[in-house]
Amino acid sequence: MASYSEMIRETLVFEDINLARQLFGEQNSNLKKVADTLEINIQARGNTVHIEGDSISTKLADNILNQLYALLKEQYPIYPNDIDFAIRTLSGDNKVNLKDIFLDTVYITAKKRAITPKNTAQKAYIEAARNNDMVFGIGPAGTGKTYLAMAIAVSALTKGLVSRIILTRPAVEAGESLGFLPGDLAEKVDPYLRPLYDALHDMMKFEKASALLQQGVIEVAPLAFMRGRTLNDAFIILDEAQNTTSEQMKMFLTRIGFNSKAIITGDITQIDLKPGRISGLVEAKEILQGIDGIEFVYFSKKDVVRHRLVHKIISAYEVKDQLKKSQQRNESE
Structure with missing residues (x-):
């Protein structure tokens, strides 16, 4: 915390009391979330808010609430969740205009x-898909890469x-060795394609999605099925590309x-390939930079838009991985 000499107090008055109540949240829960996260004091009465804390956090809270x-x-x-997104986004860059992000349907x-996008990385992702x-x-995981790609495609x-x-x-940890699995081909590959079906069914009614799948307007298939084809007039999403x-x-x-677009998503920290195999996503990242019409958008743990615990879980695993790498370096020296 800052020293007492750096403490300041600000007062905000919101003209529409009904909107102010929505902003404050039930029993001022939204204000409490901002206050707890920024380690400041926020008090509300009617449509007026009093903020007290160190100057940086107080001005940040002012910006967030306004x-x-x-x-x-x-x-x-x-x-x-929008409160969490706003805090993370404006903490990283206080010049960001949330309207530019949240109102981009x-x-x-x-x-x-x-x-809609929930942070600057998602906004950049959407703009990249529009322009490339x-x-x-x-x-x-949890940064909305696949879900947003599906929304853009639909x-x-x-x-x-x-x-x-x-x-x-x-499918099957990139090996696509489906023969040993029980059932017909659809039953073999469905478990590995299920996340794509889930996202699709969240976009449109089940009956409509099923009809489009039966008509071949929407196709869900393992990567091996792409060999030998030319995909014209299509929007193609390759998920889990790190594998x-x-x-x-x-x-x-x-x-x-012709007239096709592609979005390729993946997490290069979660590669399941056998040792010695090069990830196609890692290689593409190295050799396709700078080609006109291709854009790379990078997400980090601060862009996670799932439950707040997911952000903390990713951070915990990152710490563990860093310790492991440090130990390996020390052992090799």
Whole structure:
């Protein structure tokens, strides 16, 4: 905490008391979250808020609350997770305008829920997909890489920008050795493609998604099924790309046809390939930089948009991995 001499006090008055109550949250829960995270004191009475703390945190809280209030005035509903996103985003860059992020609607689901970016990395990801034919989204689980890619693809399909969506990922830890699994082919690969189905069914009604799958407008298939094909007029998503081999990645990238877009997602810290095999995603990251029409967007643990504990879990594992690498370096010296 800062010393007492650096403590300041600010007062905010929000003109619309109903919006102020939404901003404050039930029993001032949103204000309490901001106060606890920034280690400051926030008191509310009516439509007035008093903030007291060190100058940096107090001004940050002022910025957070004013920007969230501005979102409410635009009829954007503030949920508890939005408070976390706002704190993380503005803590990293206090010049960010939350309106530019939260009001950028990617897709409206069948449940009338707007899918929007939740941080600057997601915003950059969406912009990259709009402006490029191929985008790589690289970062840890929980950052929304696959979910947003699905929303962008479904939006393109509904707008008539593409005629089909193809969703693929390497199956069985990139080895795609499906023969030993019980059941027919669909039963063998379904468990590995299930996350893609889950995201799809969150975008549209089950009946509509099922009909599009039966018609072949949406195709979900293991990566091995892409060999020998040319994918025209399609939006293609390759998920879990860190588990592609160099050969598989090259095969996939050269399937892209006319009027097609591709998003490739993966987490290069979670590679399941056998020792000695080069990850196609890692190699692509090294050799495709700077090519016009291809953009790389990187996510970090601060961009996690799942339950707040996921962020802490990722941090804990990172600490463990760093200690392990440090021990290995010491042993080799």
